[in-house]
Amino acid sequence: MEFPSGGSVSLDGGRLVIDGEARLLLCSSLFYFRLPPEQWQDRLKQVRESGYHAVDVYIPWNFHETRPGTYDFSGRRDVAHFLDLAAAEGLHVMARPGPYICSEVDGGGLPAWLGLDPELKVRQNEPRYLDQAISWYRTVLPILAARQHGRGGSIILLQIENELDFFDCLDRPGYMQALADAATRAGISVPVIACAGQGDLAGATGGVPGVVPAANFYPDDSSPDVEAEVLAYQRELAARGIPLLVTETNRLHLTLRRELLAGARLLAPYLQSSGWNFGLNPSTGNWGNPGNFMTHSYDFGGYVSVDGATRPEYFEGRKLAAVVGALGARLASAVPVLDAPLELLPDFASSSVRPVLALSGGGYLAGLPNLGGQAGTLQLKTGGGAFAAITVPPGKCPLLVAGLPLQDWGVPGVLELATAELRAVTRTASALELAFADTPGAVLVVGSDRIPEVRAGQAEFRGHLLVAELSAGPGQVVFDDGTRLSWVTHTDVEALSAESAGDAAANSAENRERWGGSSPATVVLSRSAASPARLFADVPATRHPDAPALEALGVYAGRGRYQAAVPAGCKQLLIDGAADILAVSFRPGAGNPVPLGTLTPFGAAAVVGLPAAEGGELTADVEIWGHSNFGDARLPALSLGALRGTGTVLAVTGSVDVSGLWRVHGRGQWAEPGRAIRPFGGWSSSRLGVGIEYRKTLPAPATGEEGYLHFDGLASPVSVRVGDLVPVMVVPENPFLRLPRQADSWDIAVSFPHDPSHGPGAVTLHSGVLLQDWTVQALPQDTLDELARNAGSPAAGTEAPLPVEVAAGEARWLNPDVAGLEDGSGYFLRASGSGLMLSAWLDGTRLGRVMLGMNDDDGTPQMRGGDPGVIWLPAPMMKPQARLTLLLENRGMSAGRLESLLCERAHS
Numbered sequence: 001m002e003f004p005s006g007g008s009v010s011l012d013g014g015r016l017v018i019d020g021e022a023r024l025l026l027c028s029s030l031f032y033f034r035l036p037p038e039q040w041q042d043r044l045k046q047v048r049e050s051g052y053h054a055v056d057v058y059i060p061w062n063f064h065e066t067r068p069g070t071y072d073f074s075g076r077r078d079v080a081h082f083l084d085l086a087a088a089e090g091l092h093v094m095a096r097p098g099p100y101i102c103s104e105v106d107g108g109g110l111p112a113w114l115g116l117d118p119e120l121k122v123r124q125n126e127p128r129y130l131d132q133a134i135s136w137y138r139t140v141l142p143i144l145a146a147r148q149h150g151r152g153g154s155i156i157l158l159q160i161e162n163e164l165d166f167f168d169c170l171d172r173p174g175y176m177q178a179l180a181d182a183a184t185r186a187g188i189s190v191p192v193i194a195c196a197g198q199g200d201l202a203g204a205t206g207g208v209p210g211v212v213p214a215a216n217f218y219p220d221d222s223s224p225d226v227e228a229e230v231l232a233y234q235r236e237l238a239a240r241g242i243p244l245l246v247t248e249t250n251r252l253h254l255t256l257r258r259e260l261l262a263g264a265r266l267l268a269p270y271l272q273s274s275g276w277n278f279g280l281n282p283s284t285g286n287w288g289n290p291g292n293f294m295t296h297s298y299d300f301g302g303y304v305s306v307d308g309a310t311r312p313e314y315f316e317g318r319k320l321a322a323v324v325g326a327l328g329a330r331l332a333s334a335v336p337v338l339d340a341p342l343e344l345l346p347d348f349a350s351s352s353v354r355p356v357l358a359l360s361g362g363g364y365l366a367g368l369p370n371l372g373g374q375a376g377t378l379q380l381k382t383g384g385g386a387f388a389a390i391t392v393p394p395g396k397c398p399l400l401v402a403g404l405p406l407q408d409w410g411v412p413g414v415l416e417l418a419t420a421e422l423r424a425v426t427r428t429a430s431a432l433e434l435a436f437a438d439t440p441g442a443v444l445v446v447g448s449d450r451i452p453e454v455r456a457g458q459a460e461f462r463g464h465l466l467v468a469e470l471s472a473g474p475g476q477v478v479f480d481d482g483t484r485l486s487w488v489t490h491t492d493v494e495a496l497s498a499e500s501a502g503d504a505a506a507n508s509a510e511n512r513e514r515w516g517g518s519s520p521a522t523v524v525l526s527r528s529a530a531s532p533a534r535l536f537a538d539v540p541a542t543r544h545p546d547a548p549a550l551e552a553l554g555v556y557a558g559r560g561r562y563q564a565a566v567p568a569g570c571k572q573l574l575i576d577g578a579a580d581i582l583a584v585s586f587r588p589g590a591g592n593p594v595p596l597g598t599l600t601p602f603g604a605a606a607v608v609g610l611p612a613a614e615g616g617e618l619t620a621d622v623e624i625w626g627h628s629n630f631g632d633a634r635l636p637a638l639s640l641g642a643l644r645g646t647g648t649v650l651a652v653t654g655s656v657d658v659s660g661l662w663r664v665h666g667r668g669q670w671a672e673p674g675r676a677i678r679p680f681g682g683w684s685s686s687r688l689g690v691g692i693e694y695r696k697t698l699p700a701p702a703t704g705e706e707g708y709l710h711f712d713g714l715a716s717p718v719s720v721r722v723g724d725l726v727p728v729m730v731v732p733e734n735p736f737l738r739l740p741r742q743a744d745s746w747d748i749a750v751s752f753p754h755d756p757s758h759g760p761g762a763v764t765l766h767s768g769v770l771l772q773d774w775t776v777q778a779l780p781q782d783t784l785d786e787l788a789r790n791a792g793s794p795a796a797g798t799e800a801p802l803p804v805e806v807a808a809g810e811a812r813w814l815n816p817d818v819a820g821l822e823d824g825s826g827y828f829l830r831a832s833g834s835g836l837m838l839s840a841w842l843d844g845t846r847l848g849r850v851m852l853g854m855n856d857d858d859g860t861p862q863m864r865g866g867d868p869g870v871i872w873l874p875a876p877m878m879k880p881q882a883r884l885t886l887l888l889e890n891r892g893m894s895a896g897r898l899e900s901l902l903c904e905r906a907h908s
Contacts, residue, residue, distance in 0.1 A: 008150035009157070009190045011212060014238045015333055016245070016265045018092070018149065018156060022332035022360075024260070024324050026317065027054035027094060027268035029248075031103070032082040033063050034275025034298055037075065038876035039308065039908065040082050043273060044089045046304055050314050051321020054092035054156070056247070056268050057082070058101045059144075060109035061136045062556075063280050068113055071139050076279055079140075083147045087154040093147075094193075094247070094268065096159040097140050099123075099133040099179075100640075104294045104865065106281035107627035108162075108640060112556040115641035116549070122641045123167055125174035134182050141186030148190050157266075158188050159247065163197030163216065165204045167631055167640075176206035195247040199233065213237065214266075216248035221255050222371055227262045228353040231336060234263035238335075251302045253316035257397040258369055260320075262355050263336040272317075274299035274306045276872050278847050281557050283629035284580060284602065287864055290634045290733050291602045293580075293625050296848030297866025306872055307826050309907035319437070322423035322490075323399050326435075333360035340364050341383030342402050348376030348392065363404030363415070369397035386416035386445040386465060398439075406432065406446075411485050413448030420444075420470050423490050431484040438489040442470040452477035452485065523827070525816040525901035530800030533811035533887055535787065536561045539777040547774045549643035550624060557781035559623040562646045564771040568615035570651040574708055574766055576605040576738060577647025579637035580625040581837075583891035584608060585809055588616040595809040598891040600861045603636030603647065605708065605736035607766075618771065620646045621891075625849075634733040650706055652768040658709075659762045662694040662750075669754070680750070681759040693751040700742050701767035707739040707746070713761025718752040727751075781846070788885045789844030791815065804898045806836060806890040814886040816901055823882075826875035826906035835896030839887040840871045843879070847871050852898065875908045 008019050015022040028047045032040055047055055059079055066072050073079060086093050100123055101109040111132075114120055120128040147153025160179040169175055176194065183192050193212040196204035201213035215233050219226045234244040243265035249255065251269040259267060275298045282294035299306045303314035324331060336355035342364055344354060349372040357365040370376055370392040379389045382402050392398060401422050404415040409425065411432045420442035424435035436442065446452075446466045454460075457475015459468035468475050468487060476486040539561075542553070550560045566573070566586065575582070584596040594611050610616075624644045632638035664676040664683050668690040676683065680694055701707050711718065714732040721727040722740060727749075730737050739746055752760075791813040806812050821827060831838050834853030841847060848871050851860050873884070890896040 011191050011243055014241055014243050016243050022329045023053070023265075024332040025054050025092060025266050026052040026256075026321055026324065027056050027092075027266060028052045028272040028303075029056040029268065029270045030273040031058055031275050032079060033060060033076070033280055034277060036874045036876045037078065037081070039874065041085050041089070042908070043304070043308065044086055044091060046308065046310070047273060048089050048091055050303065050317040051325070052317060053321075054094060054268075055086055056094045056270070057086075057096060058103045058109070059095065059097040059140060060101055060103070060105050060280060061098050062107060062109055062111040063105075064140065065111055065136060068111070073143070080143050080147070083144075083153060083155065087147065087152070091154060092149065093153075093155045094157045094159065095144050095155045096162065097137070097144065098162065099136055101162050102629050104283050104285060104298065104629050105277070105626075106283055106557065106629070108283065108629040110627075110640060112551045112627055112643075115643045116551055120641075123161075123164070123169055123175070125169075125171035125178060130178055134178070137179070137182040137186060141183060141188060145187035148188070156190055157193050157245070158183060158190055159193050159195060159214070160211065161194050161204075163195055163204065164206075165200035166197045172203060172206035173208055174206070176208045176211055180208055180211050193245060193247070201233070201236070212242060212245070214245040214247040217246055217259065218248070218250060219255065221250055221252050224350065224352040224371060226255060226258045227351045227355055230259050230262035230264065231353060231355055234336060238263070251300070251313060253313055253320050254369055254395055254397050256320060257367060257399060258351065261336065261357060261365070261367055261399075263334075263357070265332065269302070271298065271300045272302040273304040274302050274866070276306050276848070276874070278845065281624070281626035282865065283626040284638060285629050285864065286632040286634075286638060289862060290632050290638060291600070292862040292864045294629070295863050295865035295868045297868070297870065297872070299866030305907065306866065307828070307874070307906035307908050319421070319423070323421055326422045326425045327359065327365065327401070330359040330361055330363070331357065331365060334358060334365065340366070342366055343379075343381040344368050345379040345381070346370070346376060346392070348372040359404065361405060361408055364402045365399055366402060367397045367399045368392070370394050380417060380419070382417050384414065384416045384447055385463070386447075388417055388419045388443050388445065390419040390439070390442065406485070411483055412450050412479055412481065413446050413452070413485065416445040416447045416465060418442070418444045418470070420489070430482055431486065433486045433488065435488050435490045436470050438471070438491045440471055444468040444470050444487055446477075446485070448479070450479050450481070452479045457487070521905040523820045523903040525818065525820070525903060526802060527817040528800045528802065528804070529815045530798060530804060531791065531813045533791070533813045533889075535779060535784070535811065536777045539779055539783075541775045541777050544774045544776060545772055547646045547648070547771075548776060549645040550622065550778065551643050553776065553778040555624070555778050555780045557624055558784055559621065559779050560645065561777040561779070562620045562622060563775045564618050564649070564773060566610070566616050566618050566771065567651055567769065569613055569653055570615070570768065571610055571613045572652040572655070573608045573610065573618065574605055574650040574652050574736075574768070575599065575601065575608060575647060576650065576708070576736065577603050577636060578606075578620075578622065579603050579642070579644050579647075581623040581891070582646065583621040583809075585619045586610055586616055587619070588612045589614055591616070593619065593809060595893045597893050598860075602638055602861075603642060604734035607652070618649065622646055634731050636734065649771040650708065650766070650768045651771055652766050653705070654701065654767045656765045657762055658696065658698055658765045662696045665693040665695055665749075667691050667693060680763050681761070683754065684756065685754050687754060689753045689755065691751055692754045693749055695747070695749045698746045698748060698765055700745055705767050705769055706741070708766040709737045709739060709748070710764040710766060711735040711737070711760055712764070715755070715758035715760070716752065718750050718760065721749040721751075723747050785841065785844050785846055788841040788846070788887065791885050802898060802900055803833070804888065806888050806896045806898070808890055808893050808895060811887060811889040814888055814898070816884050816886065818882060818884050821873075821878060821903055823878055823880050824875055825878055826908045827873040827878070827903040828906050829871040829873055830869060830902045830904060831898060832900045833896065833898040835890055835892045835894065836898060837889045837891065838898070839889070841885040842873060842877050843883055845877065847873065852896070872906065873903070875906070
């Protein structure tokens with residue numbers, strides 16, 4: 001298969017070729033939308049100084065199309081400026097404009113309003129979606145095309161879509177062809193790639209000619225099978241003339257070294273350089289555990305922290321980059337082999353498959369990871385008769401050259417073996433200097449037909465081989481033609497490890513490796529002004545027969561207040577389809593509102609009890625944390641394109657246990673169909689795992705009422721068919737099923753594999769009337785930001801020394817005195833307390849939200865990502881007279897309390 005050449009960038013013969021030279025690239029993820037613009041250049045410089053050659057840049061569609069048809073590429077959204085800075089720093093760019101990007105951002109980068117069109121199908125070859133997606137491409141791709149390598153910019157690869165093999169796209173070829181054609185029309189001439197998230201290369205690309213498959217790997221770093229997995233894809237792609245581009249992988253350089261040995265040409269660890277979700281909502285997502293919130297801190301432990309501090313892996317990156325730079329095109333064109341004339345004999349646990357790279361022009365690069373818990377010995381034997389051993393610490397994988405011809409570098413000999421990493425090569429007309437890592441006991445073995453004279457260093461001849469003690473210091477030999485070969489060790493590279501170790505010591509668990517070697521400083525914010533937060537006091541209300549989604553009201557980020565009358569006789573509410581954060585209260589009759597707590601159901605149905613059955617008014621304050629970034633069928637609100645709001649609310653007037661008297665239809669069981677009558681799930685059989693069906697006819701509720709079935713105790717999904725309708729899956733995460741309206745009754749059939757150890761529990765039929773005639777107040781995020789900006793004025797409130805209490809169902813603005821903070825210095829704000837959600841703004845710019853002392857009982861889901869307990873105050877935003885504004889909200893059922901506010905000095 002042939003792929004398009006970018007003129008100056010091509011994928012040629014299984015190699016990544018830039019300006020005619022094969023390259024092996026280290027690429028760090030770095031996202032402009034997660035950093036203040038003032039820090040872009042410093043972070044890019046940091047990547048370059050780590051030795052990495054490129055940056056991976058997602059471009060979120062919904063970050064730039066802020067309203068339908070309204071695009072913004074200015075200020076913190078000026079991606080063109082960011083790309084220009086990358087080029088100025090000499091960094092190549094892998095640009096990833098979606099349309100879908102994942103990246104744990106709101107909706108995976110898809111605009112929230114796409115879900116308003118019930119006919120629009122996201123990530124499908126479907127006209128309504130493609131109209132929107134291609135419109136985004138028509139807007140963003142010209143910016144990228146103008147910044148391609150060879151046209152004054154540094155973009156060398158363009159990725160369309162992202163991990164499509166995770167998603168049930170019904171027409172992959174048609175969909176990917178439409179995106180590829182749009183890229184061509186926009187003038188994209190560099191290679192177009194598409195990454196597979198779980199190895200389905202055709203599923204990621206649709207098999208479209210000209211779209212290059214790339215692979216994302218997230219293995220267990222300690223697994224012995226990393227090389228085997230990577231090598232399998234390298235061979236599949238090599239057979240098609242395609243290099244293995246690892247577009248995402250783990251951050252540990254041990255794993256990157258192993259992937260390099262298996263033949264990767266691009267190594268792009270994710271997330272290597274961290275950031276912060278302030279201007280863009282973090283997502284809700286699953287990561288195998290449905291129903292969690294991504295933190296505003298976007299930090300998975302990469303080599304640069306949120307605030308720009310370097311971590312130990314940063315210096316490991318420099319070491320790996322030095323090896324890559326020393327071998328250059330020889331390594332970039334290398335091929336992994338399993339039959340090299342080189343024996344590797346470890347006495348430690350290591351890889352199950354052990355590829356060695358056959359370097360272009362001759363020689364090998366070899367290494368084995370020590371996957372054990374203590375240092376071990378690796379013995380090496382070459383076909384040229386060289387033998388040596390090296391001590392390998394746990395968690396390390398030294399990359400060693402063997403059988404390397406030196407003729408191309410002007411020396412008449414072969415580097416038979418070195419037991420220290422080759423980190424630099426310096427060549428002149430008559431001399432070659434090889435620089436190695438300073439490694440205890442390391443040796444250099446050189447073979448040559450010409451016997452050289454030892455001029456310096458500790459070296460001796462053993463037969464036809466010259467053996468030099470690298471650890472004894474620099475050395476030099478001179479051949480009879482006057483050519484000099486010298487060797488040195490680079491202690492400065494190893495000194496970086498000591499520096500990083502010093503960082504790690506300073507970066508204690510309490511301070512999260514943020515100080516970069518400096519001493520942490522903590523400032524207590526003890527003085528504040530407080531005022532009531534009546535967020536909806538001046539927000540106009542609209543009336544709706546049914547509760548609309550917030551997006552239908554133009555709220556793509558923000559919140560809304562929903563109110564509706566609850567009829568008398570109702571003791572429970574069944575809330576179905578609500579997301580993200582639902583704070584519920586009930587005012588009975590003419591009484592005072594009673595807080596009912598907070599729900600984060602992710603669209604699943606939930607039952608809430610009422611304090612009285614006399615009727616009254618329901619109030620539900622709904623906040624969008626973020627739309628799903630991944631697409632998880634287990635919870636309704638985690639589907640891509642799912643909307644936010646209260647969903648539907650049923651005033652429950654009746655609940656009946658319908659667990660008994662189900663008729664068994666065994667299919668693969670021995671039961672005569674329909675004859676056996678058992679409780680639901682009560683059939684006994686030795687035919688484990690064989691499907692079984694339970695059937696029952698249920699009477700429909702009174703006219704005008706709705707019915708819901710609740711399947712308690714589900715351990716796995718069950719298939720439910722109502723009458724002649726298409727069966728639907730009911731899952732443990734959402735064990736409710738809304739029944740269709742029918743005149744007299746429902747014929748229910750439930751199917752699942754027989755498993756008496758984990759059988760389902762009781763089945764309940766809830767019936768009632770849907771709440772209607774809703775009053776809704778919409779509060780978009782920009783309006784809330786303006787409220788925060790006004791609340792930060794000097795006359796905002798009265799003196800409020802900490803601790804501060806907030807009653808159940810109440811909210812307060814707090815404006816801490818930040819005079820003790822240094823202008824132009826970054827900080828992490830850490831609050832302690834209980835029962836509150838704290839939102840923070842700096843001069844009206846939202847920084848993030850944290851939960852104080854809340855847990856599952858408060859409706860708080862699991863937080864994933866970085867540190868959920870801090871708010872970053874970036875240095876560029878800490879200007880004179882900066883105003884910090886906090887919103888304290890108590891969404892629980894008892895008083896909440898803010899105990900203290902601490903600002904820890906950040907790196908930037």
